Amino acid sequence: MIKSKFIVAGVAVTMLFSGCKTKDLKMSEVKATNSKENKAVVYQVFTRLFGNKNTTNKPWGTIEENGVGKFDDFTDKALHEIKDLGVTYIWYTGVPHHALVRDYTAFGISNDDPEVVKGRAGSPYAVKDYYNVNPDLAVNPANRLQEFEDLIARTHKAGLKLIIDIVPNHIARKYEGKNNPEGVKDFGADDNVNVEYDRNNNFYYIPKAHFEIPDGDIPLNGEKNPMIDGFFDENPAKWTGNGSRKVKPDQNDWYETVKVNYGIRPDGTKDFPELPAGFDQKSYQEHFAFWQDKDVPDSWKKFKSIALYWTAKGVDGFRYDMAEMVPYEFWSYMNSAVKMKNPDAFLLAEVYNPNEYRNYIRLGKMDYLYDKVETYDKLKDIIRGKSSPDGLSDIQKGMADIEHHMLHFLDNHDEQRLASPEFAGTPERGKPLMVVSTTLSTSPTMVYFGQEVGEAGNENAGFGTHSRTSIFDYIGVPNHQRWMNGGKFDGGQLSESEKQLRDFYRRLLNFSIKSPALMGQFQEIQSVNRQNNSGYDELIYSFVRWSENQKIIVTANFSSEKTSEFDLKIPADIISKWNLKDGEYKLTDQLYQKNSVRLTVNNGEGTARVKILPSESFIFELK
Incomplete structure (x- = not known):
């Protein structure tokens, strides 16, 4: 996830609670393939941007100026065309209700302080209410949950499955669970705020200190707003999402979020039951059984309830943001519960520390992790003239026992666009990267919307920076909009080279999902x-x-x-x-x-x- 305008590519976030490596299996004991499965293809869409037809693209523009996409824009035709591309799963990014700068008080939603919101549209990784969806995405915000449930039904009707984000490491500074199911208390409702840490507190606190707005980012680019006053009411202050323990976070910290406490003491030790030796070889059913009589921290229970809530609504899986910042014992607890409800659930985690891959797969019961710091970074170095492709073979050899679990991608909301000057430079130069990324292993392939028509992320969106399609702003995605063609979803405005590029992706992805x-x-x-x-x-x-x-x-x-x-x-x-x-x-x-x-x-x-x-x-x- 991107929590700031500034990206440190390839840096793994290693927390104090990182565990020991699970015992490596001998290669003779490993089956890296599953002949009963077909290759999966995930199509990531930034839901807010997908259906936006507005081409104004004013930096820091409002919804009225720059437009916004809706759930309803994913029509039967749009979903058919996505499936025809060779897609098996859609990842609807930015669905849970997150903090943003727009007045929805008429719908019972409080305003968010622009001083703790990044951009105008807000980061999808600062979730404000886990039991409802982003009001920006609904034609009628009062009916927003039903509109998303209708999209779930249309997605399944099209023969596709869907995943959404869950962000267990942190939530918005002003989280308000106004739609909690019966019996579910809000985050922090029972916290002892007079101590830095308590096992069943949902947050970490800085007692007797008020939170202070960080210096640096100018909210709304200097636009006047009655809530911009240099003050945000948080007393006592909480630890920030990336683990900063400062009363006044740095502008590069994830200052719009607060860190969730999973029973990790401030010194990094674990305050919960640990998995016994040998559990890296046990099934999710055995993991589920292990936790049934265990006393676990309150935050574990809250996030399990969230995951099961969306599973019950027909969501087919989750993409877990910054999963390595949460202990793998919790993932064992939650993922095994999800799998008991849906054995085919697609569980994808953002993990960047290769030393922890096997823990999160085998102990955390993740299906898939990002293959970012190995295959992705290598391919990027190759096309930028910094490396030869020979090392790809060593990467495959080193991950032979887990290669099926390492999802391949070349483009996503966090990374520079494949076609941008900062990456491949042109869509055509990205083609061999895409062929190798797609065919190198048995793992799923992921494509970011617009990648298949050469989107380069050139826009100055405001808070977001060029080379990435902004996740913080209301903006249009030009190449994608030409394919969308005013809602016809027929590629009618694409150039001939863009049509040929999309045809290349369609051929490649469809071959991949059918190839034994x-x-x-x-x-x-x-x-x-x-x-x-x-x-x-x-x-x-x-x-x-x-x-x-x-x-x-x-x-x-x-x-x-x-x-x-x-x-x-x-x-x-x-x-x-x-x-x-x-x-x-x-x-x-x-x-x-x-x-x-x-x-x-x-x-x-x-x-x-x-x-x-x-x-x-x-x-x-x-x-």
Whole structure:
């Protein structure tokens, strides 16, 4: 998540409570694939922006000036087109009611102080009421929950599943649970505010001290507002969401949020039952049973209730913000409860510390984690000329036991747009990255709305900065709006190159969700081809994937300038695994079905003559 205008890319947030690594499994004991599953594709939409047709894009613009998207904009046609792209899940980002600067008092919603809201539209990660949804997203704010429930039904009708955000580490400074179910008390309602820490307090406190507005950010860019007075009533002050214990946080702290207490003492020790040895190998059912007679902190119970509330409404899973800042014992407690209600729930976590990956997967019962600091960062370095692709093989080898759980992406709300000058520079240069990211492992693939039509995030939105599509402002997304075409969702305003780009994504993603080989085995052939292979440029990367019924060879050219021609080598051990006899075999590219080459097997080794253009990729299937 982005909590500030300022991003520190690739820095893992490691908290005091980080646990020991779970015991690594021997490779012979690991099955990295599941032949019964198909590859999943997640389409992330920033819900507030998706349906916005307004093209004004005034910095710091209001809803009236810049427009806003609604739940209703996800029409049957829109959802059909998203599914046709090759999508299996939609992540509706920014659904829970979060703090924002707009007057909804007529609907029983209190105003939020702009001094503790980032931007005008507010951060979706400063949730104000977990049992309702963002009023901006509703045609009738009084009926906003029903409008979202209708969207759940339309999504399922379209043959798609959906996930939404849950942000357990922190909540808005002015959280008001006005829609709590019967028996659910508000956060902090029973807290002892006279102490820094109590196991069952929902927050950490700075006793006898008033919260102070941080210096730096100018609320609403200097616009007058009756609530901007240099004061926010929080007494005693609470710890800030990123763990800052200052009465006056820094402007780069997550000052619009307060940190939730999960029973971690201020010295970092744990004040709750821990999972016994060996629980990294136990099922979610066994985890659920373990917690049934345990006394757990109050915050655990509150967030479990939230997750089960949305599960009961038909939400198919969750994306957990900054999950590594919350102890994995809590995740075991909550995720096992979710899985007991919906065994197929899709549970995705934002974790950036590789040393903790296995804890959050095996002990925390997460289905998927972001593969950010390994595969994503490597691909970004390659296209920016800072690295060769050879290291991709080492990354895959190092994560072989958990590769299925490491979700791949090249674009999301936190990161610079793939097509931005700060990343790939053009949508076309992003194509080989996308092919490799999608086909390298059995993990799900994620695409951020607008990525498939080359959105570069060039707008000056106000609080948000260019190269990222702002999550803090009311803004339009130009390339996406051209595809949306005034609500027709037919790409009618796209340029020819943008249409071709979207067609590329559609071909790639649809192949990926149907390919048994992509849920099968992986082996790199990079090393053998980098050795004494004339014409095999250092910016080429190749590997093979196979299952019982499908065998494919992937070759990608990360160079945007150089055409390469070479004899691609398929080593003897792969030829043997594929049970190929000496002779010739046809390899047909599965992206466009136009290119085919001959694989010649001689003395148990294979070669195929390949000519690959700049930024081109092939997914050759053995016929």
